[in-house]
Amino acid sequence: MELTASRSDPEQRSRSITAPAILLGVGLGGFVDGIVLHQVLQWHHMLTAVDDYPATTVAGLEVNTLWDGVFHAFSYVCVAIGLFWAWARARGGGVVWTWRHLLGWLLVGWGTFNLVEGVIDHHIVGLHHVRSGPNELAYDLAFLAIGLILAVAGWVLAKSEGPSQTSLEPPADA
Secondary structure, three states: OOOOOOOOOHHHHOOOOHHHHHHHHHHHHHHHHHHHHHHHOOOOOOOOOOOOOOOOOHHHHHHHHHHHHHHHHHHHHHHHHHHHHHHHHHHOOOEEOOHHHHHHHHHHHHHHHHHHHHHHHHHHOOOOOOOOOOOHHHHHHHHHHHHHHHHHHHHHHHHOOOOOOEEOOOOOOO
């Protein structure tokens, strides 16, 4: 007898890793963006495309650094909430999540972060570009393409093992 609850089962849905893992992925994607693109490569900061805050002046860099910090705080809050949310869902016991399911939904979250942040900050509002200057549109589009690849790959990975949760409780007639 299979020990898997139905996906439509309200108790199983309330114990799903999907939403917490996506939120974790959003936060981790934000950290990768902030650490790699803002700090290590220094390709952009939060407001580098805003004329009043160029990263080439001390005052502009101070404002950009402040907003980079706000962005990192947002990423931290997403990770913290996602982590505690996942922990709370796992705490009741009787549920096993596969690494594929967790990693898949993390990638969906990271890809969603790239897509939303890329469309809003790079294209609609124009706060910054992935890398300003020659080929900035190509960098912005590559960022979106990576986000789409992450989201699709994560979706495929998360859905590749059937149900996301398996009850560890023995059947009633055992």
